[in-house]
Amino acid sequence: MSGPCVRSWHHALVKTAQKRSRTRGGPAEISTRATRPSPPRRADYGAPIDGFFARQPPGLRAVLEALRKLVDDAAPDAEASIKWGMPFYTLDGEMLCALAAFKAHVNLILAGPPGAF
Numbered sequence: 020m021s022g023p024c025v026r027s028w029h030h031a032l033v034k035t036a037q038k039r040s041r042t043r044g045g046p047a048e049i050s051t052r053a054t055r056p057s058p059p060r061r062a063d064y065g066a067p068i069d070g071f072f073a074r075q076p077p078g079l080r081a082v083l084e085a086l087r088k089l090v091d092d093a094a095p096d097a098e099a100s101i102k103w104g105m106p107f108y109t110l111d112g113e114m115l116c117a118l119a120a121f122k123a124h125v126n127l128i129l130a131g132p133p134g135a136f
Contacts, residue, residue, distance in 0.1 A: 061104060068099045068106040075120050082125050086118055 063070075068087075075083055090097065090108055097108040097115050108115040119126040129136060 061101075063101045063104065066101040068101060071101060071104075071106050071118075071120075079120050079125055083118055083120060086125065086127050090116060090118075 072080060072083055072087070087106075094108065094110055094115060097110045099106050099108050101107070102117075105117055105119045107117045114130050116130065117126075117128040119128060
């Protein structure tokens with residue numbers, strides 16, 4: 020699709036954008052803006068994982084406890100703590116896996132380093 024209508028429409032928008040950038044300080048202003056501060060950490064960040072399991076309904080808790088045992092058996096040296104509201108397991112400082120609970124299902128999130136599984 021080309022022609023005088025398309026070209027004039029495109030050039031009108033380009034000129035408008037250039038005017039806006041000049042009146043607002045242009046690209047230099049954008050690159051020197053301060054970055055947005057990071058959100059505060061959750062209150063439970065780094066907490067022990069036992070409280071997570073205790074809060075789950077019985078049906079989900081049984082599945083989560085079975086997954087917890089599998090992880091503990093497979094990686095006895097893994098450290099576990101709450102991050103983003105769910106148990107995360109790390110091994111030698113690398114994320115190994117996480118357990119997540121939802122209304123009607125649970126997730127075993129495998130995100131370990133290459134060769135971990």
